[in-house]
Structures are given as C-alpha cells and as structure tokens.
Amino acid sequence: MPLYSDEGIVLRTAKLGETDRIITLLTRNHGKVRAVASGARRVKSRFGARLEPFMRDSVLCATGRSLDHVSQAVCTGAYARPITADYGSYLAASAMCETTDKLLDTEHEPAPAHYQLLLGALIALAQRRHQPWQIGESYVLRAMTLAGWRPRLSSCVVCGRADGLTSFSVRLGGALCRSDRAAGAVELTEAQFVQLQALSLGDWDRCGGRRDACVAALVEEWAQYYLERPLWSLRLLDYET
Ligand SMILES: [Zn+2]
Incomplete structure (x- = not known):
C-alpha cells in the first residue's frame, strides 16, 4: 500500500x-x-x-x-487536555470539528485554508485567548464563509443600502432594511449586528463580552441551513449558556 x-x-x-x-x-x-x-x-x-x-x-x-x-x-x-478541562471550550471545539467534518464532504481533497482556520481556533481555545463561545461562533461563520456561504452584513441583500438595517434573514443570505423586511427574518439591534459582523471577521475587540442568544441562534441556523443538516454540538452549546 x-x-x-x-x-x-x-x-x-x-x-x-x-x-x-x-x-x-x-x-x-x-x-x-x-x-x-x-x-x-x-x-x-x-x-x-x-x-x-x-x-x-x-x-x-x-x-x-x-x-x-x-x-x-x-x-x-x-490541545485535547486544556480543551477538555473546560466544558465551554470542549463544547466549542466539538462544534468546530463537527462543522468542519460536515462541511468537507470529499476525502483527500486539499483544504489548506480550512486547516489553518481550525488549527488557529484550537490553539486559541487551548490557550484561552478569547471566550470559548467567541472562538466557536466565529469559527463556524468563517468556515462557512470559506465554503462560499458568507453572510452579507453591511448592506441590505435586497436593495443594497448600507444604513437602516433592521433584520437578518438566513434564507436570503443576510441583512435587510426596514422596507425589505421578509417573512422569517429576525429583528436585530445595532449592537447585535456589530457582534455578528465582529464574529464573522474574528474582530475580537468588537465581539462584546457577553454571548447574545439571538446572535448565537442565527449562527447555528446559518450553518444548519446551508449545510442542510443539523449540527448536534451547536445545540449543546445552546443548552450550556
Ligand atoms: Zn433594502
């Protein structure tokens, strides 16, 4: 062989x-x-x-x-020892690995950018560089972006205007202004938009110190909708916080 x-x-x-x-x-x-x-x-x-x-x-x-x-x-x-020693880190790492496993369908197909992203996130978790939920949610958004599913957050997905964004639609691919609000879209405050954007960029200074349940649910929905299957470890992360 x-x-x-x-x-x-x-x-x-x-x-x-x-x-x-x-x-x-x-x-x-x-x-x-x-x-x-x-x-x-x-x-x-x-x-x-x-x-x-x-x-x-x-x-x-x-x-x-x-x-x-x-x-x-x-x-x-x-990295396993420091990560499994902290339950929040363990859940974030599980969500990251499950997302990656489901995102990469084909074996033996080089995915160097995914490798670098996962490696950086595991090191950050093991070294407690940021809060586990920040690393986990940011990873999921960035891994989805690498695969071609980047949420559009700075302008309305329908009309393109950059101000007055009030809601987010997973199905339509991002932010919506008030006049284009669609069925199933979730209302977001400006602070929630900032957190979502910061997480999607790995901009740790602007992530905010507290996990927002609505933003977390959108990250989960984003991944599950485009992967077309449930992510069990992300569910666990919800119960935990
Ligand atoms: Zn619009």
Missing part, C-alpha cells in the same frame, strides 16, 4: 470491531482523511491518546482500498 505523511487534526473517532478505531482527520495537505487505527482501543495501544479528538499529529498513513490506515502518529499539538 502506498504511504504518505502529513500533519492532521483529529475531528472525530468511531469504534471499529473489537479493538480498532476509525479516525477522521483534517490534514494539512490531503484534506479530510478517514483512516483505521488498528488496536487504538487497546489499553496499551501504541497510539496512546494521540488519536483523540482535538489532537494535532504528524501521521504516516497507508492508502487503502476504502479506508486508509494510520501506521504512525506523533503528537505535535496536545
């Missing part, structure tokens, strides 16, 4: 048989990869905790017919 080496972040894991695991990785050069880690569930696995979610590893994989196989993994970023 041909071998390749890469660096990857573990998005999720699933049990396989008695002792193995299937690891879903987002790699720097090969995009999303699913690979079997033989014996990973044994107590004395040679992989230890390196193939747990949120870990960054340098891996050597063998290309298989349906699934690849991990033959070596060396940890290059042990």
Whole structure:
C-alpha cells in the first residue's frame, strides 16, 4: 500500500470491531482523511491518546482500498487536555470539528485554508485567548464563509443600502432594511449586528463580552441551513449558556 505523511487534526473517532478505531482527520495537505487505527482501543495501544479528538499529529498513513490506515502518529499539538478541562471550550471545539467534518464532504481533497482556520481556533481555545463561545461562533461563520456561504452584513441583500438595517434573514443570505423586511427574518439591534459582523471577521475587540442568544441562534441556523443538516454540538452549546 502506498504511504504518505502529513500533519492532521483529529475531528472525530468511531469504534471499529473489537479493538480498532476509525479516525477522521483534517490534514494539512490531503484534506479530510478517514483512516483505521488498528488496536487504538487497546489499553496499551501504541497510539496512546494521540488519536483523540482535538489532537494535532504528524501521521504516516497507508492508502487503502476504502479506508486508509494510520501506521504512525506523533503528537505535535496536545490541545485535547486544556480543551477538555473546560466544558465551554470542549463544547466549542466539538462544534468546530463537527462543522468542519460536515462541511468537507470529499476525502483527500486539499483544504489548506480550512486547516489553518481550525488549527488557529484550537490553539486559541487551548490557550484561552478569547471566550470559548467567541472562538466557536466565529469559527463556524468563517468556515462557512470559506465554503462560499458568507453572510452579507453591511448592506441590505435586497436593495443594497448600507444604513437602516433592521433584520437578518438566513434564507436570503443576510441583512435587510426596514422596507425589505421578509417573512422569517429576525429583528436585530445595532449592537447585535456589530457582534455578528465582529464574529464573522474574528474582530475580537468588537465581539462584546457577553454571548447574545439571538446572535448565537442565527449562527447555528446559518450553518444548519446551508449545510442542510443539523449540527448536534451547536445545540449543546445552546443548552450550556
Ligand atoms: Zn433594502
């Protein structure tokens, strides 16, 4: 089997048989990869905790017919411990990894921008650089933007005027002025628009210190609407705050 080496972040894991695991990785050069880690569930696995979610590893994989196989993994970023030590960070990281997993449909298709974005967000969470909800929501908006679903926030999606924006429609793709208010659009205050915009740009100084439930719900709806499927970890984030 041909071998390749890469660096990857573990998005999720699933049990396989008695002792193995299937690891879903987002790699720097090969995009999303699913690979079997033989014996990973044994107590004395040679992989230890390196193939747990949120870990960054340098891996050597063998290309298989349906699934690849991990033959070596060396940890290059042990983000799992600091992230799982804080429940809010754990939920944000789970939402980030689930969004990425669902966003990237095709395996072995390079997605370097997604890799950089996820790596930066995990480091920010592990180092407590910002509040977990800020990092999580900003990540979801920016990952969706990378995939082509950028919310339009600075002008009305119908008439293009930049002032007097009063509501936001997920279905129509962004902000609406008072005269173009559409069915299903959510009324937003100026402060809520500022928070949404700041999150979508990763402009931490303008995010505001408090999580706004309405903005959070819009971020969740935005991702679910365009991904056309539910994001379970974002739901959890709602119950928590
Ligand atoms: Zn308008």
